[in-house]
Amino acid sequence: MRSSIPGSGTENAPAEAGDRKPVDVDVLPEGGEVAATGNPWAVVARTFAQNRLAMFGVGVVVVVTLFSFIGPLFHPTDQLNPNLLEVHLPPGGGHLLGTDSQGFDILGRLMEGGKSSIEVGLAVGIIATLIGLIYGAVSGFFGGAVDGVLMRVVDVGYAIPVVFLFIFMSQLVTPSLTLLIALLVAVSWLIPARLVRGETLSLRTREYVQAVQVMGGRSWRIILRHIVPNTIGTIMVTVTFQVANAILTLAVLQYLGFGLPPSTPTWGGMLSEGTTYLQDGYWWQVYPPLFIIVITVVAFNFIGDALQDAFDVRLQER
Amino acid sequence: MTGYIIRRLGEAIIVTLGVTMITFALLHLLPGNLAHDVLGPRASPQELAQFTQQNGLNRPIYVQYWLFLEKLLHGNLGYSYQYNRSVDSLLASELPRDLVLGGLSLIFALLIAIPVGVAQAVRRNGVLDYTSTGVSFLLYSMPQYAIALLLIQFLSISFHVLPAEAPQSSSALGMLAHPAGLVLPVASLTLVTFAQFSRYMRSSAIDTLAQDYIRTARAKGLSERLVLWRHLLRNSLVTVVTLVGLSIPLVITGTLIIEQVFNFPGAGLEYLQATLSNDYEVMLGITVLVGVVTVLGNLVADIGYAILDPRIRY
Numbered sequence A: 001m002r003s004s005i006p007g008s009g010t011e012n013a014p015a016e017a018g019d020r021k022p023v024d025v026d027v028l029p030e031g032g033e034v035a036a037t038g039n040p041w042a043v044v045a046r047t048f049a050q051n052r053l054a055m056f057g058v059g060v061v062v063v064v065t066l067f068s069f070i071g072p073l074f075h076p077t078d079q080l081n082p083n084l085l086e087v088h089l090p091p092g093g094g095h096l097l098g099t100d101s102q103g104f105d106i107l108g109r110l111m112e113g114g115k116s117s118i119e120v121g122l123a124v125g126i127i128a129t130l131i132g133l134i135y136g137a138v139s140g141f142f143g144g145a146v147d148g149v150l151m152r153v154v155d156v157g158y159a160i161p162v163v164f165l166f167i168f169m170s171q172l173v174t175p176s177l178t179l180l181i182a183l184l185v186a187v188s189w190l191i192p193a194r195l196v197r198g199e200t201l202s203l204r205t206r207e208y209v210q211a212v213q214v215m216g217g218r219s220w221r222i223i224l225r226h227i228v229p230n231t232i233g234t235i236m237v238t239v240t241f242q243v244a245n246a247i248l249t250l251a252v253l254q255y256l257g258f259g260l261p262p263s264t265p266t267w268g269g270m271l272s273e274g275t276t277y278l279q280d281g282y283w284w285q286v287y288p289p290l291f292i293i294v295i296t297v298v299a300f301n302f303i304g305d306a307l308q309d310a311f312d313v314r315l316q317e318r
Numbered sequence B: 001m002t003g004y005i006i007r008r009l010g011e012a013i014i015v016t017l018g019v020t021m022i023t024f025a026l027l028h029l030l031p032g033n034l035a036h037d038v039l040g041p042r043a044s045p046q047e048l049a050q051f052t053q054q055n056g057l058n059r060p061i062y063v064q065y066w067l068f069l070e071k072l073l074h075g076n077l078g079y080s081y082q083y084n085r086s087v088d089s090l091l092a093s094e095l096p097r098d099l100v101l102g103g104l105s106l107i108f109a110l111l112i113a114i115p116v117g118v119a120q121a122v123r124r125n126g127v128l129d130y131t132s133t134g135v136s137f138l139l140y141s142m143p144q145y146a147i148a149l150l151l152i153q154f155l156s157i158s159f160h161v162l163p164a165e166a167p168q169s170s171s172a173l174g175m176l177a178h179p180a181g182l183v184l185p186v187a188s189l190t191l192v193t194f195a196q197f198s199r200y201m202r203s204s205a206i207d208t209l210a211q212d213y214i215r216t217a218r219a220k221g222l223s224e225r226l227v228l229w230r231h232l233l234r235n236s237l238v239t240v241v242t243l244v245g246l247s248i249p250l251v252i253t254g255t256l257i258i259e260q261v262f263n264f265p266g267a268g269l270e271y272l273q274a275t276l277s278n279d280y281e282v283m284l285g286i287t288v289l290v291g292v293v294t295v296l297g298n299l300v301a302d303i304g305y306a307i308l309d310p311r312i313r314y
Helices: A007-019 A040-050 A052-069 A106-142 A142-161 A162-172 A177-188 A192-204 A207-214 A219-256 A267-275 A287-311 B003-027 B033-038 B046-055 B061-073 B085-120 B127-140 B144-158 B172-177 B179-209 B212-219 B222-248 B254-264 B269-275 B279-308
Strands: none
Touching: A040 A052, A040 A287, A040 B046, A040 B061, A052 A106, A052 A287, A052 B061, A106 A142, A106 A219, A106 A267, A106 A287, A106 B046, A142 A192, A142 A207, A142 B003, A142 B279, A162 A219, A162 B003, A162 B269, A162 B279, A177 A192, A177 A219, A192 A219, A207 A219, A219 A267, A219 B254, A267 A287, A267 B144, A287 B061, A287 B127, A287 B144, B003 B061, B003 B279, B033 B046, B085 B127, B085 B172, B085 B179, B085 B254, B085 B269, B085 B279, B127 B179, B144 B179, B144 B254, B172 B179, B179 B222, B179 B254, B212 B222, B222 B279, B254 B269, B269 B279
16 A cells, blocks of 8 residues: 555654754654664653643643542532532632532532533543454454455444434434443544454564464464564543544533433533533633533543654554 | 445445435324324324224335335425425525525635644644644534534623524525524534544545645745645545535534524524424425435545545445
């Protein structure tokens, strides 16, 4: 397909930058990439750590996670019983970020919403990627008719509009956290499946895979021991992007009214609830949830982008 | 090449069948009784039985699916009991309006994203690159409705520059006759699309810049401008084919949320209303249509790519 210089991406960068301007140290591959012979993880970790945006992303994720899970210990609020005496209070006084239409403290609700949003995001990202990983590896490894059938199933999944699927489902059953995770997984595993399958197609022609085959290694052993570990870069990148996507999709579903019931606060739910009062000028109900959604999703995207560079993987889906 | 196209066509047909099958099955799992929904709570048992009989609702699901498929092949997407019109005629009035929204946004997004993406690749790690990357990441990370609502907040509520509602005209031309109302929906969708396109253009242009022919062009002393126009831009345009192909379904689906925010009378909004009133054939018709269009879009992108890029051999 694409002609590439042997040794792939790492050599492209300096060739391109070095041609025209004085050698820019920042653009050069990190020295370690040439010298490192031992531990590839050290190279990945170093490339990753040198990416400022990625470090920012990691910082944000850590802070947001602490905020959501530890925060309620320092700022305990009642998020179960509406307090109709304190609705739509502006920030200040006892409520640092004001209250919403049910009298819930916004700051405390952001923490609660963070719990569910992060849980959904992580669960979906990890489960979907694992399923897609096995599916893609099997499809790519066996090839031929198996591959043909399995990949057509993925194509069908891609062609069914996600939002539409969710709307169907929410009519069938009342959404719960588990169900929502299952649904998001059902639409998310397609991307890793395609990516891993593509990688497996090239991995299965490698000498070490063929050697195991010649020695009589079982297919499952080859897939699990030799193919899957070699797709680790793709997997980590995909998980990160999937987390970001799941948090976003959750927010969109919440807006369309097909997400979790108000008894389970989510950032998306808070945002869509807040936007109904946009005209009234209750900005504190809109901007805090919007800000925390955007900064969390951006953070995961930064991390994913940096991992992509660090592992030097190419995701055509993005 | 012909073999490749034929194979892709075959795959597309299989996938389309799969889409209709799954959508059909899902909709049949929906709770509720069509006869009951259509005839209302006061219908007598005889009337219900007659309706069920007439519409074949008591036949096995695979027979119903077959009948549905047969109608579909004749271009009949079903019947809306809510409006007493065929889904075809509903869509015939909505799709042109969607085309205005989706088409305009697609054009604007391309017009902005191509130059920005190429410029980012050429001046990689420069100020423009960082700014555009930041902007597209930001847009990419916002729920679509939030982009739309922020535009409304600033341009409609704070400063009364533009209306927050789409024109409610019955025809596409009527929509265009009220450009002010179109600005915000089109702008929102453009921003959403731009975020994806510019990233895609950027990485494709970076790939192209690393190719041997660019180096050759420079080595033989071509001016930088010629290298950019003749070699880089022209080759990056192959990417545009992919982008357009992939965003054809966006003209219908991507607009669902934007349509909801601006009350834009299109297929997406129709779909949401259909789900609320259990207008089941409308849901089925629109979903199948979107599925088919998605498959077609991918087909167009793949074939276009194969035709335009002579290096790709299958």
